[in-house]
Amino acid sequence: MSPDPIKSLNTALISIDLVAFQLSTKNSLRVLVHQLPENNYPQLPAGRIEPEFDHCLEDTAKRQLSRLTSEPATYFEQVVTIGDNQRDSRGWSLTVVYYVLMRPGNEQSLKAGAAWVDVVNGQPAMTLAYDHNQLVMEALDRLKNKIQYSALPVYLLPAEFTLADIQNVFTVILDKAPPMRSIRNRFLNCDLLEDTGKKRYGSNRPATLYQTKRQSETWLFDRLYLTTKV
Amino acid sequence: MSPDPIKSLNTALISIDLVAFQLSTKNSLRVLVHQLPENNYPQLPAGRIEPEFDHCLEDTAKRQLSRLTSEPATYFEQVVTIGDNQRDSRGWSLTVVYYVLMRPGNEQSLKAGAAWVDVVNGQPAMTLAYDHNQLVMEALDRLKNKIQYSALPVYLLPAEFTLADIQNVFTVILDKAPPMRSIRNRFLNCDLLEDTGKKRYGSNRPATLYQTKRQSETWLFDRLYLTTKV
C-alpha cells in the first residue's frame, strides 16, 4: 500500500479563501458567499490554486472573486494564513485568507450561486460552512482596526461620496463614529480627495461630493481615532 | 505517464520560513540563518509541516527555531504568505513567513549549522539562499513599522533593561530614535513596565532597570512617533 500522496509530500490541502465586504443599501455590512445546492451552509468564495491560470496567490484570490461577481474589488489585502490538522477531517489543511472591499453594487452583477450575508454583531448573520464564520470574524477584526488609521472607508463607497458617507461607514462597521470635525480634518488635509464640483441634494443643505485623487496609495494616518477605539 | 502528484492535487510545495531577529552586542540587528555544507548560501530556518509533530503552523514555525537555537522567542508573529510559480523551479510553491524577536543571547545556545547574519542598510549583509533576502526585508519592514506604535522594542531586550536601551533599539533598527522624553512618557505611562529596584552602574548616574509586568499582551499605542517615521 503506497503512502497517501499528501503525507508523502509532507504538504497539506491548500485553499485560498476570500472575505469580500460591501455596504448594503440598508446600512449594514455584508459578506459575499457561495450557496452550493449540495451544501447545507453557504460558504466563502474559496478554491484551490489552478497552476494553469494562477501565477501567484493574488491571482487565485481574484479568480475566486470573479467567479461570483463581475464587480472588481477596490481594495485587496491578505489577512492571515491558517493551517492545522483539525479544520479538515482529511488531515492537514492550510488556508490563505484575503479580504477585499467592494463598492456598493447592484444585485445584477452577482453570478449564479452568489449571495450576500449580513454581518450582525460582529459575525455573519447565519452559519457558514467549515470554519468560515471564524474567517469572517478575523477579517472583520482587521477591517475594524484598520479603518481607524487609514483611508479604507473610502473603498467601501461609490466613486463619488460625501464626508457624511465616510462617517456612516464607521457607524455601520463599529456602531460608533468619530465626530465630523475630526473626519473632515483628517480626510480633507491628506491630499487624497478632490471636490467633484457636484452636490448631493436632499431636503436640506446639499453635500459636496468628493472622489479619490488619481491612483493613490492606501493612505495611512499616524493616529487612531480614540472615540471609536475597539 | 501518470500526472505529477503535486499538480493532480492542485496543491503546492509548502514551507514555513522564519526570520528571527536579535540584537548583537555590537549594536546591530542580526538574523538567524542555517549554513548547510551542501549549499552555497546560508538560508533562513525553514521547513515543511511534519504532521506527526505539528498540530498547527505555529508549531511548525517554532520547531524551525528550536532546530537552530535553544533560546525561546519572546515575540512571534506571522508576516505574510507568499506563493507563486516562479520562486521554485519545481513549480508552485508557497511559503508562510513568520518573524520572531529574541533576547540578546550567548553564542553557546546556537546549535550545529546555526549562525547570525547582520542586517546592514535594511538587508542581510550577505546573499542568502532562494528569495530569503527578500523575506528578511519584508519582515524587517514590518518590524520597522511596528516598533513605532507598539512595545516591541522591549522584546529585543534582556529581562531587565533601561529606558536608554529602548531608545537604542530604535537607533539600531531605524538609524534614528524618538527623544527620551517621548520614550519615557510612553513606556512609563502604559502600565507595562515595573521598576526592579536595581540600577545599572557606569561612570555616570546609574540608570533604573525595568522589567515587563507579568504576562501582558503586546501593548499597542495609538500614535506613531513622527521623528522616526519611515
Place this chain on the structure above:
DNA sequence: TTAATAGTGTCTTTAAGACAGTATGTC
C-alpha cells in the same frame, strides 16, 4: 418659515517633540 442636514469656529485635551536644566554616579 421650518426642518434637516452640511459645514465652520474655537476652545480643550492629549501626547509628541524641542530643549534647557538638574541629578547622581565614577574617576
Place this chain on the structure above:
DNA sequence: GACATACTGTCTTAAAGACACTATTAA
C-alpha cells in the same frame, strides 16, 4: 572637582474631540 549619562520641567506643536454656531437647500 570634571565627566558622562540619567532624568525632569516646561513650552510648543499637531491632531482629535466637544460643542455651539452658521449655511443652504426643499417643502
